[in-house]
Amino acid sequence: MNVSNDIRELLYAEDQQDLERQRKRRAPPAACPPISITNVLPPKPSSSYPAVPATGSAELVASRPVTPLQIPEPLDTAVERYTSWLCSRFRSVAIQLEYQKAGNLTLAERFDLELVYKQ
Incomplete structure (x- = not known):
């Protein structure tokens, strides 16, 4: 096939540009600095402050009174x-709405104050 030298050079140049674009896409970006990860443990509690038991631990549950609540009205x-009453303790409407949501969820899940108290 007879192809003029000018067209042949254009085709080679185009192929060369395609190869360079492919190399650039594959190469990782050079401007990214290395990432350094440092794991730090929380400080150990000092002896002057007693450790606070985690929620649900035996110490915390044992310290609550076992007597049932006396609720003289429908639950x-x-x-x-x-x-x-909780809502009345806040001026913020946003906080009142959150307490209202909690109250609605308590009723929707068929909880009463006895169950909430035990949690």
Whole structure:
């Protein structure tokens, strides 16, 4: 096949550019600095402060009173009244809405104040 030298050079130049583009895509970026990861453990509690037991631990559960709550009204009414009381302690509407959500969830899950108290 007879191809003029000018066209042949253009084809070679185009192939060369394609190869360079492919190399650039494969090469990792040179500007990324190395990542350094340092693991640090929290400080050990000093002897002057007692360690706080984790929630649900035997120490924490044993320290709660076992006597049942005396709730003299329907349990769902008690949850509603307690939720209202909690909301009344805050001026922030956002906080009141969050307490209202918690009260609604308590009722939706069929919890009462006795179950909430035990948790």
